[in-house]
Amino acid sequence: MQLLKEYIKKYGSVREGNVLKVDSFLNHCMDIRLFCEMGKEFFRLFGDDNITKILTVEASGIGIACIAAQYFDVPVIFAKKSESKNLDGEIYSCAVRSFTKNRVYDIRVSKKYLNEGDRVLIIDDMLAVGNALCGLIDICGQAGAAVAGAGIAIEKGFQGGGDALRRKGVRVESLAVIDSMDTDGTIVFRED
């Protein structure tokens, strides 16, 4: 998606440890005009797939998922990362290792909101090694729900998570795939 690539080139920066900082428009300060264009693009890609639910994980995926959901006219469920009084009863859960935070946490979804009849579009802001996405797919499996695919804003292709899932048959559609990047500012995108 050309617009997103332009944002990454213009406003993104590369830090040590394979960190791509896009917090000025994607995951801290959120550019809602861009989010609307991303939402429309996800709908162009998955609009014919009879999606019944959009699934994401807190926190950075929620905004993109909610904006996209308007075009699909379906609810959004966000997997929670910690226990709270708001999430009691029967849950699906899966352990996930965070790349950015370097720790393992559980993601949880109430059994009430995901079930066999669902066709799920998973949406997230970033895909690197793919741990969060694998966790969300695992939760859909526990629910017996079909995964129609994953819509990702930025995939760090060189970390392999997206291609590993594609080899397993998961439809992963990333709006910008970065094949290489360097702290000197070089960012090379995969051809569409």
Place this chain on the structure above:
Amino acid sequence: MQLLKEYIKKYGSVREGNVLKVDSFLNHCMDIRLFCEMGKEFFRLFGDDNITKILTVEASGIGIACIAAQYFDVPVIFAKKSESKNLDGEIYSCAVRSFTKNRVYDIRVSKKYLNEGDRVLIIDDMLAVGNALCGLIDICGQAGAAVAGAGIAIEKGFQGGGDALRRKGVRVESLAVIDSMDTDGTIVFRED
């Protein structure tokens, strides 16, 4: 807001410890049609206030804030609750006690995204004793930004946080204010 009150009556439930469960439409599974109506209502209330940024805190506030931001055509900043590689550099922070999770955490906003020229609308899903909202107001104060007001989906009026802030001169607009509720299912709304 009549539609939100109907959702609370129909789908909400009251649990021990002043917990209102609204996770079927507000803060786990998110009803995006409802969110759009709430966003329009926030724009009706604050649309003439020259808002430049919407500020919320992860995670449950993000969806409502992003949907509302479309009507205001401004970016959304979400305060982060924990340290990560994505939030380096200079930050504003404030310690907040969570009512639902019963612990103290820091909320953090990068200094890059909030400053003196801003007029901020704070949006959140729930207001009880008001700790998160006070923390967000404190962060705006650190930035020298003006707080135009707070747009809240559900205020638990009997816990006093909203009225305490109104007495201090903060414009708090809650789409549904609950004056009392009981585990037998009774929910009494404040008159508009």
